[in-house]
Amino acid sequence: MFFKIVKNDFKRTKIITTAVFVFITMAVILAASAINNIANLIQSMSELQERAVPADITQMHSGEFDQAGIDQFTEKHRENIAMQETMVLLTLDGRHIHFGKNQTMSGTVQDISFVVQNEKFDFILNLDNEKLEVMEGEVAVPIYFMQYYDLKIGETITVKNGDYEKEFVISDYARDYEMNSSLTSSKRFVVNQVDYDEMRKFQVGEIEYLIEFKLNENGDSLAVQTAYIEAGLPANGPAIDGKIFLVFNALSDTAVAMVIILISILLIIISFLCIRLTFLATIDEDIREIGVMKAIGISKMEISKVYLNKYRMMSVLAGTIGYLLSFAIVNLINGNMKLYISSDLSGNLKYVLSLIAPIMFYFMIVMYCKKVLKRIDKISVVEALRSNIMERGKNRKYSFPLQKNKWFSTNIYMGLRDVWIRRKLYRLLFLIFIVCTFIIILPINLYNTMNSPKFSTYMGIEKSDIRIDFRKTDTITEDFNKLLEEIKNDSEIVKNAAYVTSSYQIKNTEDSWDYINIEIGDFSIFPLEYLEGRAPKAEGEISLSYANASKDALNKRVGDEVIVKVNGKEKTLRVTGIYQDITNGGKTAKADASLEINKEAVLWYIVSMDVAPGVDIHEKMNDYQNTYDSAQVNDIKEYTQQTLGNIIEQMYTMVLGGIAIAVMIIVLITVLFLRMLLSKDMSQIAIMRSMGLTSKNISHQYLAGTLTVLVFGIIFGAFASSYLGEILVSIAMTFMGAAKIELINVAWQTWLLCPLALIVIVGITIFVSCKVAVKDDLSVTLR
Structure with missing residues (x-):
């Protein structure tokens, strides 16, 4: 009997059931793909280590x-x-x-x-x-x-x-x-x-x-x-x-997995809200049937089983499909892994681990369903049979009378009024819009940040127009000095700074000696942003990268002292600042120009410069490249892109994926929410139509209310992606040497393009959903 009831329920709520089914399948696909990706990464790194013997x-x-x-x-x-x-x-x-x-x-x-x-x-x-x-x-x-x-x-x-x-x-x-x-x-x-x-x-x-x-x-x-x-x-x-090579090899794929896991977690949260919406709609539609079943003596547990079995079956089927499809989806995101780590991703481990997603999702859905279904226990027979008459209008009778409206058209006012009156119901939709906006904007902000010249500050590199690197050649010192002399006489260069990086010995926490790369120069010309303190600017001062200053390295804070061996002599330097650096394993340092250069261990020379306004940067770069063909001449953006190329490409894929996922969620949830809302308001819609309101008028009411919720959801979601997103990204980047990432927010993308696109998508979805619902036969509804 119960199977027949479930079957009939499927037929009766095809739109809702299909939407929830697709959504659960998508959530399982992403979760299983993330686990699959991590399993592949573990297996691939293990195989690469075994074969390469690093x-x-x-x-x-x-x-x-x-x-x-x-x-x-x-x-x-x-x-x-x-x-x-x-x-x-x-x-x-x-x-x-x-x-x-x-x-x-x-x-x-x-x-x-x-x-x-x-x-x-x-x-x-x-x-x-x-x-x-x-x-x-x-x-x-x-x-x-x-x-x-x-x-x-x-x-x-x-x-x-x-x-x-x-x-x-x-x-x-x-x-x-x-x-x-x-x-x-x-x-x-x-x-x-x-x-x-x-x-x-x-x-x-x-x-x-x-x-x-x-x-x-x-x-x-x-x-x-x-x-x-x-x-x-x-x-x-x-x-x-050797451990640092493991981090570097796995970094870009780990970043992808972390973003997917974050989206999967958000999808799980949304799925609970989705199921809640579905149950509210279904129970509201079946309120009389529930009353009848209780009246004839069917227990609360048996009634709950009718609804619970539906979602058990749906979770099993959606989980199975999602599990199988995840193996196709994961091939779209592990191309970088296949190329750089392993082209053969064989083995059974990933298949077993990927089962975690559908199994976990199944139990979470069932547990949450049981929690939501407890509201059936609170429905008495009398309330169930009289709910359509008694509840409607109870809380709305004297709220926002229409005659007090002076600012909006009647349809818009009625839509806004409905949102305020049923704000607890709309709160679910509001939270979903926030999460979807977060899923879209955070990857975009992260991509813009990593693709920006400003990101060089997280690589321990001062922001400038041009950077010239001199590496080991026979004429490195001669070329370096010649360039400095030429810059002095170049009126198109408004400011410049020279830096020399050498290897020094430094005393560690165990009172033994380690090696450290120290960059020497004037750091006031092209300043970095420091987590703590400031740049070294006097004799006996040094600043450390975050990774070098951390507890598992030198364990130093601003004001502490370090002992460095310079040309055979020990010298005590005071730490004036701590900055972020994700290059060279994150372990670098900067000292004032008064520190002696360790001439026997010079690693490279760098010259940074800014050109005068109106000067063609690329033309100036070509001039220097032609003159100093042994040098590497780059602008900071190009330097950053070459260094972070793989990660930037992976983040671009995540941007596209995040947008696609968020749009699918928004469309599904909007359809589901409106279906629930329209089923609750069926008699009210019929009364409005009998009073002469057209289906277009009624659609505009729902459009105004839902779009208002969307606009506020976008605003809160954008702020969450900027502030909460920075915290999450900074936590993820801490192990690389960057403890505080400031995401770049491109205003026209965050506050114009994304909101406009979402408003258009949601508007079309509302219009289509309402058009279908409010044109039903009036006589059937009123009867």
């Missing part, structure tokens, strides 16, 4: 090098070190690499190195996660450059440097565990040993070293790094813990 400690070095000392150190610390390998890099400027039609890679912010495959560990893989083997005359190009320059297998690149010129055929793409991410500033091209030896013979590029250690299973990484420093071994460059 180093646990990587010490970068340029300058004199003695492998014998490294070998002795390795043997001495065999209790911690399993293997050691040194990779020799031939580092070239991008201008020496030609491709396509007279194009070069001179505009890249990445350091380019040519290497041969390692023998023991830290293997560079192909797209099948197999160890790369490159034949003579061929080259494997990093995935980053394959995407950025649209390089294809079978095409050629030509290396030109001095007397050396050779054409290489692109035979494969290089999946590099340590240098995959755009956040790492170096990329490795893999060539054959014969070609590599020839390049070394012709002295193509600067020689740099990656001194790598693979630890035993229980090896102490900190002990090895401390012992390495105390042994005075080659360390003219940053030391990198």
Whole structure:
């Protein structure tokens, strides 16, 4: 019998049932996709680590090098070190690499190195996660450059440097565990040993070293790094813990998963509101039937089962469909993962874990349904049979009389009046509109923030028109000094600042020595925004990045002191400020120009400048690039986009996805809400029509009321995305070294385009829904 009742209920409420069913399916799809994405990421990272065998400690070095000392150190610390390998890099400027039609890679912010495959560990893989083997005359190009320059297998690149010129055929793409991410500033091209030896013979590029250690299973990484420093071994460059590569590789896909999970949580909240709306509509329609069932002795539990079984069946079916469709949807969001981490996402783990979403959703829906259905217990037989007569008008009799309206047309006034009288009912719709606006605007604001030149401040980079980087070359110091002299005589440059980054030793919380990159210069010209304190501007002052100042690093606050070893002498510096930086693992520092430059460990030179009003920035950049072809000349926006390219692309996908999801939700909920509202007001609508009001007049009343709720929902949602959104994004970015993100809010997008689009969509939905409902046969309704 109950199955028949449920079946009849499905037939009677096709629109409501279909809307709720689609909505639950969509919620399960997103939740399962997020879990699937995380499962894929875990599996893929595990496989990539297993195949690539990355180093646990990587010490970068340029300058004199003695492998014998490294070998002795390795043997001495065999209790911690399993293997050691040194990779020799031939580092070239991008201008020496030609491709396509007279194009070069001179505009890249990445350091380019040519290497041969390692023998023991830290293997560079192909797209099948197999160890790369490159034949003579061929080259494997990093995935980053394959995407950025649209390089294809079978095409050629030509290396030109001095007397050396050779054409290489692109035979494969290089999946590099340590240098995959755009956040790492170096990329490795893999060539054959014969070609590599020839390049070394012709002295193509600067020689740099990656001194790598693979630890035993229980090896102490900190002990090895401390012992390495105390042994005075080659360390003219940053030391990198292998864990940071894991973070960099997983970052963009983790960001996508976090956004999807956030949307899934919001969808779960909306689904509860949706179910509540559905039950209110259904119970209101069936109020007399409930009274009859109670009158003939059917228990409250049995009556509740009639409605509960419907949603049990719907949850099972929607959950199953959502679960299956999630595997198709996840392919749309894990393209970056397939390219950078693993092309083979086999295994059963993701299928098992994805079941969590539909199962969890089922139990949450059933529990919530039981809670909502408790209102049936409160309905007496008399109330149920008399509800249509007694309830209507009880609370409306003397509220907002029509004769007091002086400002609005009658239809608009009646719509606004209805919202105020039934504000508890409209409150549900108001909350849903807030959430949907949040889902749309937060990803847009996040995308605009990451795509803005201002985002450079979260990378520890001062905002300027042009940034010129000088990396390791034979003429680096000469070119740097020449540029500074030229800028002094350039009337088109209104202000400039020079910065030198060197590697120093710094005393950590364990009273042992670590390495730290300190940038020296005048930081008052292009100031950063500091979380605490200010920039260093006097002798003996230093500012630390958030990651360096945190408890698990140096554990310093503004006013504390740090001890730095400068050219063999210890120097005490006072911390004046803490800033945000997501580059180099987030661990950097800035000191006043009075601090001595560690000439033996200079990493790079940077010159930032602003041009005069009216000067063409790109033309000025081209002039400097042509004059200093060994330099990297970029505007800050281009620098940011190259560094955060993958994440920005992923966020763009999230923007489109968020808009699509929010629009679907708004349409479904609006239809569902109006269906409930119109069923409650059926007799009232019939009376208005019998008094001469047209269906158009009645539709305008509902349109005015619902759009008013929408406008207020958009306003609150926009503010929530700006303020609450900043908190959520900052929490997510804290582990990367940015603890306070200020989202960029583009006014015409937030306050004009998005509201206008939502108003049009909701307006059309209301018009269509009302047009169908208010044209029913009057005689049937009145009867």
